[in-house]
Amino acid sequence: VRDLHPLEFAHAGQTKIRDRNIPSSLEAIEENINDIAGVRVICSFCEDIYMLANCLLKQDDITLIEIKDYIKKPKPNGYRSLHLIISVPIFLKDEKRDMKVEVQLRTIAMDFWASLEHKIRYKKNLSEDLQKELAEELLYCANQSAELDMKMQKIRNKI
Template sequence: MTANEFYGPELAQMRLAERQVLEAVEELQRVWKAQGRQSPVLYTSSRIKSPESMCRKLAQRGQPQTRQAALTRVRDAVGVRVICGFQDDVYQVARWLEDQAAFSVLETKDYISYPKENGYRSYHLILGLRAGPGRGMTVEVQLRTIAIDFWASLEHQLKYKRQVPHARLVREELRRCADEIASVDLSMETIRELLAGSF
């Protein structure tokens, strides 16, 4: 089943919502550049959740596998990921998005300050678009550092392997790696602050 078949006429609005959030991030980059500041954003990616992935999620939640349920009972049909260099940048970008008049913040989850049990760290925003071309849609924004993104990308690949020998050891090693990466993030932040104070 294609996205067009599953989401129907709502797909065009979903794409507008995706573009609107990406443009808000691009505007932040332009503002910082005009101020002579280095952009906090290294790169972005986005997606409309595939029908297969959405149906799996709806089934796991005991919801009907329909377009209406996908757009009203799940709020991450549209997703945007923002990758930053430093943890402090993640929070600055989050504040920028939270302050946009066209967006209302429906939910925040700070997995950087409060990591998941497996070590996952990211800052999640659910934005309701109350004005602009994507009006009426919700968009999940995931903000993370490049170091966190490296870990999360590999962890995502590994967890979808069905037969994992020594699964407990693998989980422990992943958690240890996540903690080490978080420590590196903090060290890099400290180095940036030291360099900024030396000029």
């Protein structure tokens, strides 16, 4: 399990607030931002992703708000991951409140691909031709990674 760096969420949150014209009040942010906190879980096998998600959602203090299954239906660029937006209780000094949290579950291959794609996407000064070429190569790699995940799962299932 790897927690996302707080600065990753702070930057993403500021961008979402600005892009969606959300007022900067605490109430507006809590209502409109679903991933004010997050956790990324890295698994060895695809089956483990769904098993862990089911275990998490069986907990009586966790409420599923939304599920985005980018494994069964990858994004057009090849991105794969299972995203759960959940509500979990947090305990403050004088109260207990529910907090929305994004949980991302991926295989090692999915995480490797997503990390590389993220670094490339935010590179400045790349020509349109190079961006298009890299996008095509990344999509190819995403498909290869998915195939590798399936093959590794088959090997595990034989054991």
